[in-house]
Amino acid sequence: MFRALLLAIVFVSACSSASPLEVQVVDDAIVTTNGPLRLTVTDALAQMGVLWARPTATASQSAVSVTNTRYGSTCLYALTGHADVGTSTITLVIAYSQRLTSCTKELRSLTYRADISGLVKAPYDLVVIHDESGKKDTVLTQHIVVP
Numbered sequence: 001m002f003r004a005l006l007l008a009i010v011f012v013s014a015c016s017s018a019s020p021l022e023v024q025v026v027d028d029a030i031v032t033t034n035g036p037l038r039l040t041v042t043d044a045l046a047q048m049g050v051l052w053a054r055p056t057a058t059a060s061q062s063a064v065s066v067t068n069t070r071y072g073s074t075c076l077y078a079l080t081g082h083a084d085v086g087t088s089t090i091t092l093v094i095a096y097s098q099r100l101t102s103c104t105k106e107l108r109s110l111t112y113r114a115d116i117s118g119l120v121k122a123p124y125d126l127v128v129i130h131d132e133s134g135k136k137d138t139v140l141t142q143h144i145v146v147p
Helices: 002-015
Strands: 022-026 029-034 038-046 056-060 063-071 077-083 088-096 108-117 122-132 137-144
Touching: 002 063, 022 122, 038 077, 063 088, 063 122, 063 137, 077 108, 088 108
Parallel strands: 088 122
Antiparallel strands: 022 029, 029 038, 038 108, 056 063, 063 108, 077 088, 122 137
């Protein structure tokens, strides 16, 4: 039931978006494709006191991957994202939207992996922005070279 409700919410959000989105639920992960961006969101049980650092970024052949974990769950938050790729810059915006749902009180960790593909071999200035409730924070600025 939860998966069906979650998929329906994601589908409605995707249909109201200005850009074409593809949303799937795969092995308890929500996978959204938006242009060059493939955003995979999962959650798991967490322990109190665990501190997560800022996002990490890695480059591979024609792609950049950004990963981040924080407290939260897919029940509590809907994550969407988009990547703007320029000739020397990549701006990744991850939006956290709080859902109007009743979730369990267990402590969970919310993880996303953003894979930006189709990049040419070049150096890029990567900027990652988290947008939560209209408040935008730049959480990572990194010079990265795509081999």
